[in-house]
Amino acid sequence: MAGPPALAGNIGLPLLALLDDAAALWVLELSSFQTGEAGPLELGVITNLHEEHLDWHGTPQRYRADKLRLADAARTLLVDAAQPALLDATATHAARRLYDDAAGWHVAQGAIWRGDRRVFDLARFALPGLHNARNACAALCALEILGGDAVAAASALARFRGLPHRLQRLGARAGLHWIDDSISTTPEATRAALESLPGAAVTLILGGHERGLDWAPFATWLAARPPQAVIAQGASAARIGASLAAAGVPWRHAADLVAAVDLARTCSAPGGAVLLSPGAPSFDQFRDYAARGRRFAELAGFDPCALAAFGEIAGLGIA
16 A cells, blocks of 8 residues: 555544545544445445444434445445344445454454464553454454555554543552543443453443433443442433443442542542443533543543643544
8 A cells, every 4th residue: 555544534633634635545433423424435344333322313223324324335344243233234245344253353362363373462462452452353454455464564553552531541549540431432332441351340430421322231231240339420320320220230329520530439449440431422511522531530630731642642644
């Protein structure tokens, strides 16, 4: 692939900002708002069909339809082989490729594999959790489809810096470890965050702007592996709490993020972790997830300006 790539979209840099710049390859991270208007493209990647943005789309069916327009627009489509609903919805695509499949890029035995070739040991990967390893497989498979040497590129994962506010470890204060996952705006994202912290005594802070998502499946999953404490706060707290209670998960209520952090200090196990992974947007209290994350850091006793990763997302624009 000759020429520079350009990275833009929902990830933080508007597409219009790059219209006057030349790039050989455009990499666009799109929300379901944007995929509903997708035009012809060389490669489309869909990782899941988990419900999101129902306050905007109106119904789960409309959300799925808008997101799947990306599949219709893509000459080649790449999807996660471990997502049955996604596989069913894209079964008729003429040029569908899979990742998270044993024949291609997948995760097994603590490593990323290309078929039967062990390519990258996850002990070298800075991002925690199986979901991040699977996302890396999606990126490597996409690169391979576009003609790049994905096996050679895999070593760059050791230098990859995660997004601000996504499972960002802030540090320790007063005997507790604080983790900012403010960018988590769905129950599935919160589940992935918890799965990334096996064995930790976690106090989980949930809740925010109400989008009408179904919390019952998450609550059922959580009941089988309850964290040390669960706090629900913000506009969606009562409905989240009702789902938790119905599944038998004990929870505590806080009016807002300030109250939730204060409560977390009193109910967390010494040496445990306080995880802000709200599973909901921030708009009931903050301008965006980044403002919520910065406020969480301040309330925990950190200076957001002193944390280097609170800056801009690396790699946006023309590389």
